[in-house]
Amino acid sequence: MDDTTYDPDDVIELRPRGRAGGREPQALVDYWEGLRRGAVVPRRAEIDPRRIEGLLSDTFIIERIAPGLARFRVAGAHLADLMGMDVRGMPVSSFIHPDRREGFAGALTRLFEEPATVRLDLLSRGGFRQPGLTGRMVLLPLRSDLGDVSRAMGCLVVEGDAGRAPRRFEVTRLRVAPVNGGTVEVRRPEDAPRARPKRRERPFLRLVTSD
Template sequence: MRNDATAPGPGNKSNVIAMNSHRTETRFPHIAQVEAYWHALRGARLVPDRSEVDPRGIERALEYAFILEQVAPGVGRLRIAGGHLGDLQGMEVRGMPLSAFFLPEARTDLAATLEQVCTTPTVATLSLLAETGIGRPVLEARLLLLPMTDGFGQITQILGCLDSQGSIGRAPRRFAITARRLTQIFPRDAAPEWRGRVVKPSDKTTLASQPGLAEPPARFDANPQRRFDHLRLIKTDS
């Protein structure tokens, strides 16, 4: 896997920020669990399939996890969502667009990220900060977007996790994107080396960067039954 982060505007060299993987796993542990599960599912393939997702594999992160379907370029709707996402909005969120969690000025960056996740494909980690106000204290969050294929083999599905630190307060809470990390995906045997960096989005909001995606060791076997990727028919002369 190669990590390829591109700045949305000029002068991207100044936007490269060093990362510390221990901090994110400590502050946003549910992100780490969903990420590890996705890696275990895909194995050496490019991405896993939506049908392979078993909620038992991310049991401790279910409240923060969701499955998103890309219904148009840059537009994703929640098909399955954990209770934490409902708490952030103060309502049932299934069927809602993911953009409902974002401030209007952040939605262009979100749409571009969703499009890249499904077309490149790419894994995205976004650093978020909620708008504050009366009854709405400081709320920091991390969003993870992991591409998957649908029943037709097209990358239109996303396994995601939205983890937050702080009191939710008065809902709904909507977020600005303060940093993002984009990791282009390759089959593991095709790209043994990868590099990571974080870039700030075009809104220029600042926030202490948190570590993003890392290739974690799989802690479980997501597919206990061995699969045979290729079958070859051998015909012998009788």
């Protein structure tokens, strides 16, 4: 992408005013569905951060850069907490355990090409100063100003204290659903143990935005 080209990803600023509602990925899905208004995929420029204030610290925008690969353009502060650094510009697969990235890349390909929605159940096994965590991620396709499906809105909700960063996750369940209907695919690894997350309190919202 030419850096001199106008792109709303570069200029729209998200400033949370407080948490409203619960940190549930379904709230983001419902908002995305409302934006469609009969269209297959809504536009990136239609997003109003005020409508998803309760999820801003967990929400992100990604941009497709190659088949099966996308990078963060905008990312909430909770993602930086989990990674231990600013995630802008990093591949979204950075949060996925290397052994699980091939399947995740296939889901990203379908997200943009079909297009489709993607839902993941996640597990981060405990270790030294790292409590076991469970999480959920949703990825929802968006159109750019050019009309191509090259953006996606998503959120990563994790219950529990992040502990020592970085945290990476195994995919314990993966569901891909074409936005125009069709069969939902479900994958359930049999050897995935359950983690017991601790409740995580956040006194305020912070959001990191891409220049």
